[in-house]
Amino acid sequence: MRTFPWGAQWLTMLLLALSGVSILHAQTPDETFVAALGELREATYDDKAALVERLTQSGHASVSAVLTALMEDRLFFRNDDQKVFVGATPEGDSIKLIDPLSLKESGSAPPDSLTKIGTNNGLRRTLRFALARFKLASPDPSVRLEAVRDLNQSLDEATVPILKERAAKETDAGVKKEIETGLALAALDGMDSAAKLAAINTLSSSVSQEVRNRLALLYEKAEDGSYAEPDEKVRTAATTAVYGIDQWRTFYSAIETLFFGLSLGSVLILIAIGLAITFGVMGVINMAHGELMMLGAYTTYTVQLMMPNNIGLSILVAIPAAFIVSGLAGVLMERTIIRFLYGRPLETLLATFGVSLILQQTVRSIFSANNRSVLTPDWMSGSVRINDALAITSNRLYIVLFTLIVFTLILAVLKRTRIGLDIRAVSQNRAMAKAMGIRTEWVDAMTFGLGSGIAGVAGVALSQLTNVGPNLGQSYIIDSFMVVVFGGVGNLWGAFIGGASMGIVNKLLEPYAGAVLAKIVVLVALILFIQARPRGLFPPTGRGTEDK
Amino acid sequence: MLEKDKVAVVFGCWTSVSRKSVLPVFEKDNGLLFYPVQYEGEESSKNVIYTGAAPNQQAIPAVDYLMKEGVKRWVLEGTDYVYPRTTNKVLEAYLKSKGVAAADIQINYTPFGHSDWQTRVAAIKKFGTAGKKTAVVSTINGDANVPFYKELGNQKVSAQDIPVVAFSVGEEELAGVDTKPLVGHLAAWNYFQSVSSPVNKTFIDQWHAYTKNPKRTTNDPMEATYIGFNLWVKAVEKAKTTDVTKVIAALPGLETPNLTGGMAKLLPNHHITKPVLIGEVKADGQFNVVSKSPGLVAGDAWSDFLPGSKDIEADWVTLNCGNYNKTTKKCSGQNYK
Numbered sequence: 109m110r111t112f113p114w115g116a117q118w119l120t121m122l123l124l125a126l127s128g129v130s131i132l133h134a135q136t137p138d139e140t141f142v143a144a145l146g147e148l149r150e151a152t153y154d155d156k157a158a159l160v161e162r163l164t165q166s167g168h169a170s171v172s173a174v175l176t177a178l179m180e181d182r183l184f185f186r187n188d189d190q191k192v193f194v195g196a197t198p199e200g201d202s203i204k205l206i207d208p209l210s211l212k213e214s215g216s217a218p219p220d221s222l223t224k225i226g227t228n229n230g231l232r233r234t235l236r237f238a239l240a241r242f243k244l245a246s247p248d249p250s251v252r253l254e255a256v257r258d259l260n261q262s263l264d265e266a267t268v269p270i271l272k273e274r275a276a277k278e279t280d281a282g283v284k285k286e287i288e289t290g291l292a293l294a295a296l297d298g299m300d301s302a303a304k305l306a307a308i309n310t311l312s313s314s315v316s317q318e319v320r321n322r323l324a325l326l327y328e329k330a331e332d333g334s335y336a337e338p339d340e341k342v343r344t345a346a347t348t349a350v351y352g353i354d355q356w357r358t359f360y361s362a363i364e365t366l367f368f369g370l371s372l373g374s375v376l377i378l379i380a381i382g383l384a385i386t387f388g389v390m391g392v393i394n395m396a397h398g399e400l401m402m403l404g405a406y407t408t409y410t411v412q413l414m415m416p417n418n419i420g421l422s423i424l425v426a427i428p429a430a431f432i433v434s435g436l437a438g439v440l441m442e443r444t445i446i447r448f449l450y451g452r453p454l455e456t457l458l459a460t461f462g463v464s465l466i467l468q469q470t471v472r473s474i475f476s477a478n479n480r481s482v483l484t485p486d487w488m489s490g491s492v493r494i495n496d497a498l499a500i501t502s503n504r505l506y507i508v509l510f511t512l513i514v515f516t517l518i519l520a521v522l523k524r525t526r527i528g529l530d531i532r533a534v535s536q537n538r539a540m541a542k543a544m545g546i547r548t549e550w551v552d553a554m555t556f557g558l559g560s561g562i563a564g565v566a567g568v569a570l571s572q573l574t575n576v577g578p579n580l581g582q583s584y585i586i587d588s589f590m591v592v593v594f595g596g597v598g599n600l601w602g603a604f605i606g607g608a609s610m611g612i613v614n615k616l617l618e619p620y621a622g623a624v625l626a627k628i629v630v631l632v633a634l635i636l637f638i639q640a641r642p643r644g645l646f647p648p649t650g651r652g653t654e655d656k
Numbered sequence: 657m658l659e660k661d662k663v664a665v666v667f668g669c670w671t672s673v674s675r676k677s678v679l680p681v682f683e684k685d686n687g688l689l690f691y692p693v694q695y696e697g698e699e700s701s702k703n704v705i706y707t708g709a710a711p712n713q714q715a716i717p718a719v720d721y722l723m724k725e726g727v728k729r730w731v732l733e734g735t736d737y738v739y740p741r742t743t744n745k746v747l748e749a750y751l752k753s754k755g756v757a758a759a760d761i762q763i764n765y766t767p768f769g770h771s772d773w774q775t776r777v778a779a780i781k782k783f784g785t786a787g788k789k790t791a792v793v794s795t796i797n798g799d800a801n802v803p804f805y806k807e808l809g810n811q812k813v814s815a816q817d818i819p820v821v822a823f824s825v826g827e828e829e830l831a832g833v834d835t836k837p838l839v840g841h842l843a844a845w846n847y848f849q850s851v852s853s854p855v856n857k858t859f860i861d862q863w864h865a866y867t868k869n870p871k872r873t874t875n876d877p878m879e880a881t882y883i884g885f886n887l888w889v890k891a892v893e894k895a896k897t898t899d900v901t902k903v904i905a906a907l908p909g910l911e912t913p914n915l916t917g918g919m920a921k922l923l924p925n926h927h928i929t930k931p932v933l934i935g936e937v938k939a940d941g942q943f944n945v946v947s948k949s950p951g952l953v954a955g956d957a958w959s960d961f962l963p964g965s966k967d968i969e970a971d972w973v974t975l976n977c978g979n980y981n982k983t984t985k986k987c988s989g990q991n992y993k
Binding site: 119153181194199226228229232233261317321361363364365368372375469478479481482483484489490491499501502503565573574575579583595601618619622623627 | 725726736765766767769770771772774775776778779782785786787799803806807809810811815816817819828829834835836837840842845856904936938940944946
């Protein structure tokens with residue numbers, strides 16, 4: 109009788125011990141993982157960040173998949189049983205569910221029955237750094253490069269060994285260099301002076317702002333006069349390295365400013381080329397020029413509406429389409445209004461101003477007064493990264509290239525083709541051209557159509573830079589007139605040089621004077637210039653000038 | 657309208673300039689204006705009911721949220737006119753009172769419709785890589801916003817690294833925009849269409865039925881107008897007349913439900929109580945609310961953070977004055993000067 113309870117007690121203990129073992133056993137890694145996942149449901153953003161850390165440390169096979177889902181807004185929990193699922197898509201009529209543990213599909217559910225586990229910027233940043241560890245194993249070197257950059261921003265005891273491990277295996281030179289930068293940055297936190305000197309040596313070839321700031325900390329003086337870095341040799345090396353980096357950064361920032369100027373200039377050139385033709389060659393002050401650009405931008409929008417699955421291609425289709433739409437509008441304007449007003453600049457100005465209002469209102473009636481959303485194709489977004497100090501935005505780069513192409517084409521049309529010859533002949537001496545059998549009226553219409561078509565093409569470019577709305581044209585018309593007047597009426601090269609120099613001067617001034625003042629300074633300078641050279645940079649020659 | 661048709665009440669005005677322009681007329685002819693847009697504060701008129709947010713109901717809570725998120729450096733980027741200038745003045749004083757050094761604040765203004773943001777974004781990027789977490793507080797107006805966000809996206813300034821909080825980018829503004837580069841950036845309002853509450857759902861359904869377009873968005877100034885109209889109806893019921901003087905007297909203290917929960921109460925300073933919401937832009941142009949004020953915030957006409965207006969109080973019930981100086985105990989009369 110006595111032994112039985114003792115035996116039972118012993119048995120219970122054994123059972124308890126066994127179950128304890130089994131609990132402990134299950135705690136790694138599935139249970140930790142599921143527990144942390146469950147807590148995600150109700151946690152605040154700060155707690156979620158801690159949970160992300162716990163998930164990462166659980167070492168479970170599906171951590172990366174779950175964290176990616178959280179990052180991409182497709183981690184849900186089911187309302188009736190509170191179970192957490194990964195969704196295949198963030199939204200939709202019915203969301204396919206994936207079990208977070210096995211990563212196998214487990215049915216689908218309507219979005220109403222699911223609650224999304226939300227993130228905010230701070231949390232997504234944490235997630236990005238956590239995911240970077242997994243991305244290091246990616247076969248794509250560019251993904252690895254991004255991952256190393258992220259890890260370099262979050263160096264600690266956990267990430268440094270990962271980087272070291274990767275450095276041994278890494279084959280891509282660019283990624284390897286980035287890892288070395290990260291390891292050198294980490295070495296600066298150590299105590300070993302020799303290692304620090306070697307690290308500074310590695311880092312001195314970098315041009316990144318983060319590296320510069322980290323190095324600058326080394327020779328910073330604390331308030332009590334002591335240095336953060338005790339070794340003087342390290343301090344001197346850091347000072348030299350920072351000086352070198354600053355030199356390079358100044359150089360690259362000058363290049364950057366120059367590019368900014370050039371890209372602003374190319375937008376100005378693009379909008380001024382068309383005007384240089386209508387205003388310059390024909391002498392028509394076309395106040396509706398901006399609205400013809402607006403038509404081009406709306407054409408882009410319409411083309412995108414028609415081919416929603418080919419946004420990348422739509423821009424290329426939109427260029428000829430916009431040329432035709434705006435060109436036809438231009439020819440129509442010329443035939444119905446402007447041709448009756450040749451030689452009466454004031455009336456032309458008023459009439460075309462009226463046309464511009466009509467066009468604006470038409471667009472308002474058709475597309476509504478709200479701005480329309482024109483998508484930027486993927487190949488035009490982002491930037492081309494030259495190095496840590498210099499990155500050139502793709503859309504601006506394309507627009508600079510595009511401007512050069514349009515400019516060359518127009519020049520070729522005017523110089524090499526029959527219609528170009530006719531246009532030049534009529535603009536130089538109308539009566540003589542007529543006597544030689546050129547249909548001047550037809551040429552007038554074509555010239556105006558050409559100028560308007562180019563305005564439309566400029567509109568396609570502008571749709572990638574700014575709002576597409578009824579007021580698009582108004583905001584650019586003054587700038588384009590300024591370029592034409594500055595460059596010299598009737599000269600394409602004038603428009604080119606004028607636009608580029610105005611863009612660069614504007615951008616050189618902006619960092620010092622601010623955008624508002626820079627614009628005023630440019631305007632005043634232009635007025636003074638026109639006072640000195642009333643005919644602009646490249647004064648026109650030909651029949652038109654002899655009259656004046 | 658006031659002189660000829662003798663209208664009892666006007667709901668309207670959009671920009672601060674338009675409000676400042678009609679103000680003297682409303683005061684001279686004793687009209688009643690419900691102004692539904694968020695504005696810069698520093699004003700309180702007997703004849704105007706401000707149902708939009710004052711800076712302490714929008715700008716300051718947004719800055720508080722970012723401070724909590726660890727932001728130490730600030731760029732105050734605005735369009736060059738009265739609302740950004742006043743708001744930034746209030747914010748600058750507020751940040752300094754919270755111990756932010758002057759070197760950690762950068763203030764810049766650009767002209768209306770500014771479309772070439774390359775230099776500014778590069779400058780913000782540079783300012784943001786100085787080692788401390790940086791955020792941009794944007795009071796950029798209307799059309800200049802899209803190129804700004806596009807440039808941010810292209811120069812790879814992500815909302816995770818340098819978030820931008822805006823006070824005039826709402827659902828209606830996002831409707832005409834490619835939202836890709838904006839995702840994750842913040843906006844502070846007192847109402848978001850995405851807030852799920854029964855009243856809000858009814859309101860949105862009614863709006864869709866009225867516009868016959870299920871894609872039309874609702875936004876903050878619409879809620880403010882809705883509140884304003886309900887307040888006026890209640891005041892008329894209470895005063896049993898539409899006579900302006902009597903309605904104005906009846907208004908303070910009245911309450912009407914907000915669309916996002918809680919009651920909007922009209923305060924003696926002619927501002928109302930509002931919840932403050934901070935949302936992150938989602939890819940579909942709606943907002944994901946990431947922070948909500950614990951209770952309702954009372955609109956403060958005269959900011960407590962500006963030296964000139966600290967002592968000033970507006971009270972149309974006991975003091976009958978929109979510009980009362982607590983230290984000198986004087987009412988300065990016309991307050992829009």
